[in-house]
Amino acid sequence: MPELANPRAERVKAVRALAGRSVRQRTGRFLVEGPQSVREAVRFAAGQVRDVYLTEAAAQRYDEIVRDAQAAGLPVRLGTPEVLEAMSADAQGVVAVLERRPTTLDELFRGAPRLVAVLANVRDPGNAGTVIRAADAAGADAVVLAGESVDPLNPKAVRSTAGSLFHLPVVAGVALAPTLERLRAEGLLVLAADGSGEHDLDDLQDAAAGGAPAGVPDLRTPTAWLFGNEAWGLLPTDRELADAAVRVPIRGRAESLNLATAATVCLYASSRAQR
Template identity: 70%
Template structure:
């Protein structure tokens, strides 16, 4: 590099240092922690080096502004270099300013635009593994499931309309960047999701501690006799809601295209939601634990399908 060549890892020093924690810009960024401000401005916060790194690497066009302190810019030079290469506006700010914008950002913060993904777009990609969150309200759990789905190789995650906002800062942080790795659909009803997934050839399995099928038993026979999309209660799907009428049928085959439905942390899936699924599956508990955390159970189920599909 010549003496006159700019350092690609250096922030844009042509912009003035942001040093007033009470400035309007700082207040506007901080306000994006609230849902109403996110909806009004069509922007959300991405906090911390891991999440910001993945955002800039995967979809830099969505980044409106990047804020870093001098120390963070030096420590995470690869983030700044990638942002500059993508012509992202990069601002130096004092630690007090970054702390005022977000106490959880570790002095690396981006403001980004949401990516709207429709269920039709996901189905057009012929998905084989999808996680569906129905009425999941806890942001940490929702983010952890998105991260687990990404790790297990899922093709998409769907959050029903009654679930937490996926752009809630805690959800975004909890995904550790996985939010930018796979499509995430929001704002749809469970009935619409189930009908669409089943129509695309996926078996829809509800995860519930009282399920009639044991996950380990399904893994034992995966690819050797289960029939994807065939419910234990059998019958034909209801065209309006995708539910199946009672009857006899084979156990689901985890080796086939599968969507897992996970319910609320406190009360799980209501009877009406379980009735929409092709089968209800329980994760076996062999110790004395009363139950599994939602994100833990989701991880076990998603990895079971991932293993069976391999």
């Protein structure tokens, strides 16, 4: 029988409150919603998981989450549908509470990264989460959220990663200029993705394959891609911090690509060249 039946219980309110940034910072915990994200959290970040909550129906449908959580010694609690709905409107019957364990730049460089995505002043949690997911899919080593970028533990950002948040290091809350200096000092080429960049991504890919003249940045080298704000892109001062600016070719009538799509294209170009 469900252990939690009162949607107004203090435990339920405490879980729901984690949607707020100030509460996440004060408690050192964050919310993970939905079966896909909770499944990946249990499998890849079990040491951070404090509680897993499911409805009885969700526990039967996603029994692998229950098995993995129990195998890891994690508390699994059943709640009524009303309780899970009160915890999160996006729960789909499954929620987990995790401890925040921030990743530092020092930790990032212990693994000699070859492909990193850097977000500068990216405010939308859905975009930030989607870029983390794309970076994971492209085989990137890390994602860095710099400047005034959104908290990657925002519930919408966590949902948008579809579990990728638990697959690769994500560094947040760092200043952009010293971060890029550190990346460059560690041997990474810094490329800014910019619609008016002096280099065309096609030329970089041709050069990496040996089909274009020299004189363009080499995608085969360790690279940090710099991506700007959704609305205004990269500030001129931020763009100047990069070694070169690269534009994604627009062959149709679209004015531009959105942030997540452009990031995906650039990251996959590097991934293929480095392979």
